[in-house]
Amino acid sequence: MRTHYCGELNSRHEGEEVVLCGWVHRRRDHGGVIFVDLRDRDGLVQVVLDPDRAEVFARAEQVRSEYVLKVSGRVRARPRGTVNPDLPTGEIEVLGLDLDILNPSETPPIQLDEHGIEVSEELRLRYRYLDLRRPEMQARLRTRSLVTRTLRGFLDAHGFLDIETPILTKSTPEGARDYLVPSRTHPGEFFALPQSPQLFKQLLMMSGLDRYYQIARCFRDEDLRADRQPEFTQLDIEVSFLDEEALMGIMEGMIRTLFREVQGVELPEPFPRLTYAEAMRRFGSDRPDLRVPLELVDVADVLGGVDFKVFAEPARDPHGRVVALRLPGGGELTRKEIEGYTQFVAIYGAKGLAYIKVNAWNEQGREGLQSPILKFLPDQAIDAIMTRTAASDGDLIFFGADQAQVVNESMGALRVRLGQDRGLLAAGWYPLWVVDFPMFERDANSGRWMALHHPFTAPKDEHLERLESDPGTCLSRAYDLVLNGTEIGGGSIRIHRDAVQRRVFDLLAISPEQAEDRFGFLLKALRFGCPPHGGIAFGLDRLVMLMTGATSIRDVMAFPKTQSAACLLTDAPASVDEAQLKELGLRIRTKG
Known part of the structure; x- marks a missing residue:
């Protein structure tokens, strides 16, 4: 239907006949000449419609904001004194020769041009398809697409295989609450949506795949804030036969490549490092903002x-x-x-x-x-x-x-x-590795030991003997990557010996019966020649949020949930009819 995107036109196209499609960003009537700023995902271009084409001009008079148009015209230089230096297409305009109204629009509840007033996030989420038309939102999603393409390209070039893992899996409660999915074919039993692909990516290493990655959807039923969502995306990575030094080196290269290609920024080489103890001593945080x-x-x-x-x-x-x-x-x-x-x-x-x-x-x-x-x-x-x-x-x-x-x-x-x-923040990007985390921490209520990261994190080899004698001083082989005070990635070398894994479970008060029920398939796999392995996961939403200057991950997701884990656009979650519940063997209990 079109020959060009609106935002790609410039002085090199002068004299060319073009066909454009897009939305009316703004319409202005200047004494018999109508100006339409036509917008698509690439940008804006000014279309001029003269009254000497009566039929076309009559249709242009009907046009209002957010109408969908198809415009045929000729690119010409703007008259002297009317060039707009703030617009990429500001040196040219399109003389409209024909105009079709593909679809009219009601007056939108959100004003989408630069003169629009601030509206509530609730309204933005309820009319998300309109909110996403705004240039800043489209720019963020374009950056997100470029980020994922760059990450995939780097990992593909370094021998990583893109492998999907199950969405319907088994509940292994550890940390946040699981989202549960009832099974129709197995009445009374439930799948769980994965909080991360952790166990499956370890199994892939035991399967001999050696280097895995996945841009994975993850689900956690937890209280929300600006950088949390019930469903989110992470770049998930696992490798075999590499220690933490080698893996961190590859990941540094990946992040440096990402910022070079997407932001045009050179990050330091190597990234600085702090131990957990030093970070807490100097900054009171294990994710210090070095700016x-x-x-x-x-x-x-x-x-x-x-x-x-x-x-x-x-x-x-x-x-x-x-x-x-x-x-x-x-x-x-x-x-x-x-x-x-x-x-x-x-x-x-x-x-x-x-x-x-x-x-x-x-x-x-x-x-x-x-x-x-x-x-x-x-x-x-x-x-x-x-x-x-x-x-x-x-x-x-x-x-x-x-x-x-x-x-x-x-x-x-x-x-x-x-x-x-006080204006003390230095400009730029300040990455930092935090290493040597404690293996365990005490639960304030029960007094029992809890895994600081997760129960599959390996202790430092020299601290193995402390697992039972002095677990509070046992350090793990974990590492977090922090950027400007935000943790963007975290991982560890994993336990690859069945005996060590069982010792950790014992310390965490996970009985052999509980371990077998929750993680039996993993424990069995450890006994069939498990290689040394480790990995890391990057919060893709957080990373894009930082790179685009957004203040919430909701602004870099196409269709996010609210802080109460609801979708205002679709009114989810919602009730289902009695027949569906009966088929699943479920009944809703009323409160009280």
Whole structure:
């Protein structure tokens, strides 16, 4: 029906006869001449319709926003003084010789041109097919397509096989809740939608496939937020006979290639690395944003003996932590601004936010400091704090003191918030590998050991003997890739020996009967010559969100769900009729 896309026309096409199809982005009537900005997925072009073609002009007078048109015309240069430098097609226009209205449109509930007012996300999701017409949304989906094409090309070139794994599988509850699918042919039994292809990709390694990848749909029934959805997409990867160093090297190459080809950006080589312990110590987070130059400084050792229990008690508690965070130039913060940050850290469980303003330390020493807590701090403690934080006149020092988890979460978040508010974020992309994660963590309620990643993660070889004797110090062969403070990928070398896997299950209080019921097929496969193997999964939605500058993964998915896991477009989930339920052997129980 058409010869060109609207956005591809330029001065090289002058004099050519073209046929275009698209939507009316805007219509303007300028004293008898009608201008139509015609839009398709490639961009906009201005179409001029003169009254000397009466029949065509009459149809043009009927045109309104979002009408679907077919336009035949001739490309010509725009008159002097009317060139639009902000538009790729701004040097030319199309003189309309014929116009067909392929379909009219009602007045859309969402205004799609650049003059449109902001509308609620609820309205955008309810009329998603209109929202997706907006150029910024189309650009994001085009970037997503380019990202997946680039990733596939890299992996194909490095010997990886694209293999699909089942969507209907067995429920192996571990972590988030499963989405369950009742079976008609096996009454009373259920499939589960996969939270990830984890077990199947390990089985592929046991099958001798050596290098696997898949752009996989995954499903998790969990509480949602900006970077979570009940169904999401990950780039899933598994390899045999490679250790973590080799696998991380390949993945670095893949991400560097991706940013070079999609963003035109060269990422560092190699990516920097931090151990989990160092990341938590310096930044309070295992996914630190390295664009922010601020760091946490431990000061518990100099505050354990002060006459101020807010500091002294956590300083003496083996599970407590006391840190200082220097904000350069922060002395200009007002009391109201400091109170705002106090309320911010309270979100993360902090009971308060102590501070010291450094007004004139260089000349006046202690007298040049300003803080309600100074009377509790001896000179020795103040000297140590000032030295360790490298504070200068005009700075402000914030303090966090509580259980280590509260301090890490609150002060880690404050660090990023201050970086954003104070314009301290460096420009560009800052990738980081975080390695040497703990193998296990204690559940706060039950006190039982839980796998920090998942129960198939291998411990470091030198820590195998700690599995039973000292599991809290056992480190895993896991690795996460962080980009600008967002975890974009995580993986590990897997357990490939049946005996080690059973030891881990024992520690996690998974009985032999439970292990056999949930993972029997995997345990059996481990006994038939399982190769050493490992892998990684990248959150494709998160990655595209970062690359496009979107603030939510919903803005890089064609048809996302709301935060309550509902689809406003289709009104899903929805009830089904009694006949369908009866066929599945199900009955709805009314509450109460």
